[in-house]
Amino acid sequence: MQRDVMMPDYLKKVLIPPPKSQFFRWILLVITALVFSLILSLSSFKVHEYSYKPGDVATENIKAPKNLLIKDERATKERKIQAEKKALTVYDYNDLLADKITMRLASSFEIARKMLNTKLPKGQPHAKSRHDLLWENKDKFEQALGISVSNGAFRILEKEKFSKNIEQLIAGIVKKILANGVVADKEALLKEGNKGIILSWVSEQRDEVVTNLRKFYGPSQAQIMVRVIGEPMLKNVDYTVKNLIVDIAQRLIQPNITLNIDKTEKRRQDAKQSISQVAYEVKKGEMILREGQRITDLDLLKLNALKEEAKGNSSFASTFGAALLGALLFFVVYLRNSQSKKKGVLSDNKNLLFFASMLCFSLVVARLSFSVGVALASSSSSSAITPQTIFLAIPLASSAMIVCLFMDIELAASFALVLSLCTGAIYNNSFEVSVYSILNFTMAAYWMQHCRERKVFIKAGMKLGLFNMALITALNLYFGKIPWAGMITVLGLAFFGGIFSGILTAGIAPIIEMVFDYTTDIKLLELSNLDQPLLKRLMLEAPGTYHHSLVVGAMAEAAASEIGANPLLARVCGYYHDIGKIKKPLYFIENIRDGKNKHDKLAPSMSSLILISHVKEGVEIARQYRLGKAIEDAIQQHHGTRLISYFYEKAKRQQEEAGRHPGGKEQEVNMDDFRYPGPMPQTREVGIVMLADEIEAAARTLESPTPSRLQGLMQNLINKTFSEGQLNDCELTLKDLNKIAKSFNTILSGIYHNRIEYPDRENGKKKNESPDKKQPSQASSSVGSDKKTGESHLKRLGQS
Numbered sequence: 193m194q195r196d197v198m199m200p201d202y203l204k205k206v207l208i209p210p211p212k213s214q215f216f217r218w219i220l221l222v223i224t225a226l227v228f229s230l231i232l233s234l235s236s237f238k239v240h241e242y243s244y245k246p247g248d249v250a251t252e253n254i255k256a257p258k259n260l261l262i263k264d265e266r267a268t269k270e271r272k273i274q275a276e277k278k279a280l281t282v283y284d285y286n287d288l289l290a291d292k293i294t295m296r297l298a299s300s301f302e303i304a305r306k307m308l309n310t311k312l313p314k315g316q317p318h319a320k321s322r323h324d325l326l327w328e329n330k331d332k333f334e335q336a337l338g339i340s341v342s343n344g345a346f347r348i349l350e351k352e353k354f355s356k357n358i359e360q361l362i363a364g365i366v367k368k369i370l371a372n373g374v375v376a377d378k379e380a381l382l383k384e385g386n387k388g389i390i391l392s393w394v395s396e397q398r399d400e401v402v403t404n405l406r407k408f409y410g411p412s413q414a415q416i417m418v419r420v421i422g423e424p425m426l427k428n429v430d431y432t433v434k435n436l437i438v439d440i441a442q443r444l445i446q447p448n449i450t451l452n453i454d455k456t457e458k459r460r461q462d463a464k465q466s467i468s469q470v471a472y473e474v475k476k477g478e479m480i481l482r483e484g485q486r487i488t489d490l491d492l493l494k495l496n497a498l499k500e501e502a503k504g505n506s507s508f509a510s511t512f513g514a515a516l517l518g519a520l521l522f523f524v525v526y527l528r529n530s531q532s533k534k535k536g537v538l539s540d541n542k543n544l545l546f547f548a549s550m551l552c553f554s555l556v557v558a559r560l561s562f563s564v565g566v567a568l569a570s571s572s573s574s575s576a577i578t579p580q581t582i583f584l585a586i587p588l589a590s591s592a593m594i595v596c597l598f599m600d601i602e603l604a605a606s607f608a609l610v611l612s613l614c615t616g617a618i619y620n621n622s623f624e625v626s627v628y629s630i631l632n633f634t635m636a637a638y639w640m641q642h643c644r645e646r647k648v649f650i651k652a653g654m655k656l657g658l659f660n661m662a663l664i665t666a667l668n669l670y671f672g673k674i675p676w677a678g679m680i681t682v683l684g685l686a687f688f689g690g691i692f693s694g695i696l697t698a699g700i701a702p703i704i705e706m707v708f709d710y711t712t713d714i715k716l717l718e719l720s721n722l723d724q725p726l727l728k729r730l731m732l733e734a735p736g737t738y739h740h741s742l743v744v745g746a747m748a749e750a751a752a753s754e755i756g757a758n759p760l761l762a763r764v765c766g767y768y769h770d771i772g773k774i775k776k777p778l779y780f781i782e783n784i785r786d787g788k789n790k791h792d793k794l795a796p797s798m799s800s801l802i803l804i805s806h807v808k809e810g811v812e813i814a815r816q817y818r819l820g821k822a823i824e825d826a827i828q829q830h831h832g833t834r835l836i837s838y839f840y841e842k843a844k845r846q847q848e849e850a851g852r853h854p855g856g857k858e859q860e861v862n863m864d865d866f867r868y869p870g871p872m873p874q875t876r877e878v879g880i881v882m883l884a885d886e887i888e889a890a891a892r893t894l895e896s897p898t899p900s901r902l903q904g905l906m907q908n909l910i911n912k913t914f915s916e917g918q919l920n921d922c923e924l925t926l927k928d929l930n931k932i933a934k935s936f937n938t939i940l941s942g943i944y945h946n947r948i949e950y951p952d953r954e955n956g957k958k959k960n961e962s963p964d965k966k967q968p969s970q971a972s973s974s975v976g977s978d979k980k981t982g983e984s985h986l987k988r989l990g991q992s
Contacts, residue, residue, distance in 0.1 A: 216541050217526075220548050224522045227552040231559045231618065244487045244495065253620040254481040254495070268467065275463040280401065282390045282455035283375070289448040290370040293338075294363045297444070300337035303329065304354040326350060339443045348436050358437060361429070365422045365441040369414050376447040378410030390459075392452060408449060418442045521613070522548065525606045543599065546708050551611065554591040558615045561586040577681070580625055584664065584685040587693035588615070588629070589636035589656060593649075594697055596637035598710045604640075608633030624667055635659050636693060644713040644760070646698060653694020660686035711820030716764045719819060720745075726817050727767060730774055736782030737773045740888060741766060747884040747939045752877060754931040755924075762877040765826035768819060769881055772810025772827065776802060782889075796843035800836045800866045807831060807868060826878045830885055832918040833870040840866040872921050879922035880932060883910060887936055897944035899937065906933045906940075 244250070307326040320328075327346075334340050341349075352358060375381050381389070388403035409417055418441045426434045481491055526544065565579030591611065596604035608630055616626030639652035661683045668679065705712060718724075731738040745766030752762035777783040779790050779802050791799045810827040814820075843861045850859075873879040887906050894901055910929055913919060924932075 217544060220541075220544060221522060221526075224548045224552060227555060228517060228521075228614070231555045231614070244492065246487055246492060248487045250481045250483055250485045250487060252481075253483050272464040272467045275467050276460045278387065279456075279460045279463040280387060280390045281384050282392055282399075282452040282459060283381070283449050284394055284452045285373065285391045286394050286448040286450070288395050289446060290367045293366055293370075293444050293446075296336060296338050297359055297363055297366075300333050301354045301356075301359045303336055304333050304349065308350075308353055323350070337444075339440070341440075345436050345439065348432060352433060358433065361422070361425060361437050362441050362444070364425060365418055365437070366444050368421050369409065369417055369441075369445050370448050372417075373408040373449050374414045374445060374447045375408045375410060375449040377451075378408065378413070380451075381405050381408065381449075390455075391449070392455065411447065414445050415442045418445065521610050522551070525603075525610055528606060542708060546598065546704070546710075547595065547603065547607065550591050550595055551607065554588060554611050555614055555618075557586070557588060557591075558611075558618050561588070562618050577678075580619060580622060581682050581685060583615075583619065583625060584628075584660065584682065585689045585692070587689055587696045589632050589690070589693040590696040590700065592633035592637040593640045593652065593693060594700060594704060596640040597643055597697070597701060597712060598704065598708070601637055601641055604637035605634055608637060624671055628663060628667060631663055632656070632660060632690075636690075640697070642713065644717050646714065649694045649698035649701075650691075651694075653691040653697075655690075656693060657687035657690025660690045709821050711761075711822045713760055715820060716760045719764050719823070720760065720767065726771060726813070726819075730771055734770075734773050734777035734780070734783050736784075737770050737777065737780060740782050741768070741770055743888050743939075743943065744769065744881065744884045747888060747936050748877070748880045750939055751880045751884065751932040751935040754935045755876065755880075755928040757876040757880065761822060762880050765823060765830070765877055765881045766884060768810075768814065768823050769826055769830045769885060770806065770810065771813050772806035772808070774813065775806070775809045779803075780806070782892075791839075796839040796846065797865060800839045803836055803839075804868055822877075825874065826881055829871055829873045829878045830881050831868040831870075832872040832882060833867055834913075834916065834918060835863065836866045836868070872918050874921050876922050876924055876928070879919050879924045882918065883913060883932060884936065886913065888940070891940050891944065894944075897940070899941045902940050902944065903933070903937050906936055 304326065307329055308322055310322055310325055330341070330346060333346075349358070382405055385403075385405050388401055389405065391400045391402045392398075393400070419438050422434075422438055422441065426437060429437070480495070481487075485491075525547075561583055562579055565582035568582055569578045588611070592604050592608050595607045612626050612629035612633055615629045616622050619625040636652070636656050639655050640648070643649070643652075664682055664686045665679075668682075701712070701714075704710065705715065722728075727738070730741065745763040748766040749759045749763035751757075752759040773780050773783070779799075781789070791802075794802075807828060807830075811824050814824045814827055840861065840863060843866070847859055847861055873882050887909050890905055890909060891897055891902060894905065910933055914929065919929075
């Protein structure tokens, strides 16, 4: 029988660490820090030797290994810009505008009323009427009012005799609007909302800081508010006059909050002048000189200072700094992913070892790729070939793919961040390399999510290659460091790096799966194939258990989908949870076919040992067939620490009967002898399998499994399991249990649904009255009649 290649047990003990050892974690942290210090101290933190003259061109990137005090004009300028931005904008508040508009309104209405009250000369038939005089002076009215008035509106005012009431209503509305404040450009004003403005009162010569800028009206908002504010004031006014008042008030309103450019500019200049010259230390590792830069006198002064500082000093400080940086980065990622939900991915030392190994190995590859890139670039005549462009072809993204494949996308993102920062440091603190790396690694991990087929590796590699090409194009447009003549070569390297990462991941993944004993979705899909040798063996040697396992797998998969767990893992765990019954299949009720129960002749303690042994034997078979740690855990935990109550009660009855006989002595029955060893389910998937296993088995005992009976059975069993504390460690909530029960009810109702009864034409019986639908006693009694009629049935089938 063909089986997977197994890793020797002694090698597994060496490679797989203790799961919860704190000592191991500290040792791993120290080793990781040492790897960081070694890799980083060999690259960007190395003290350079150099000798330049003014006018020379720098042939390498030079960084400061020591602190250096330098005046920074750029930082000073930026601080002044920030201070200028923080200076509050000044707006003038013209609180006298409402009075001016009121005066214009009163003056214009007074002119009109005088015209209407003019005494006309008597006895002059051709003298002008008051109407004509009023319309001849319409221009004066408009000039005094400050706005134009349509002829229709003027007629209404004439009809109302330019009522004092209309004048007062218009003035009242305008005063209320302007008292709130109207700003010409409210959008520009709201941009100052984070810091506020200074409101300068024109009449009182005082300034006020205002932070609530939304209360001021914009021009369009003020127009709307005229009608809103005027509505209660004009409720008894004729509709036509009301519209006239609103129209005039809207046109009279002007912004009374305006930007004061001069005062604002003065405040900004004062803020800039308050900033003093910035002087700071150039920290160790900062860039002093870049490759291709022409040397100036200032550069020489810096280089001479670095030479003096470097003399007689050892590299202990830089090595210690690199080690500390590595430890801190690793420690932050460890804390983030060991204390989060689901107890943290890195809370298991095996996962921690895998993560640290991948990180250290990737750093070594990055350092080697830099050395190879420098060698190839120096021997190439093309200006497009640099260590950075050679880096594009290095399949370093494969490490992020592998972390995502065996861990999760969140941890892969943390891995990508740490590795990209370190890679940028290795490449002489290259910002472009860091940006490219973090996007490249993150997308590589993203496309490896939910990988269940081998072809996903190639698809992810091709997607990553195309993404790399787009990313390089964007970076070159921004930085402009790669000549466009060499872009075809660079894009080819970027595409090759992406697709090679996918191919390399496909080759390395099975090795890591074997070494670290991981189970991926791809492996789970292979195990879910019913043609697997172990499942075929289960079908032939324990057919009842095989059918039970298939139903449990289907129930577990449906329930896991409902609560957001891993449905594929739940289904596979359901398939293999009872494989230990292969060893003694006839000692389990579902495999008994002749009606003889072997446990009738055994002591209850021996029966319980046989039942309990299927867990241990199942784990051994899982290891023998290399099903993976997740399946082994499911087999070991799917019964938890539950009591085998049937044989426990049977043992108690036997002891009670023994105590009643003359000379007999009743012995106490140890409950622990009838318990499964556990542990209790540690994951949601195993918890689901536990419930599905118990409920499916119990459902077979129902004489008439209607949906209501099935539901009642499930509720009782789930409540019992929950109250016993068997689900305490698997993080299943009450909401999850409710969804699981509904899902189980749907599956079991479909399995045990009622069938339509068809009458038999020959003997009047119903066709579904077959042995498999009757009670056991009825089924056994019908065997004889079947034997008598079997031959005639075969003849009938052959006649047609």
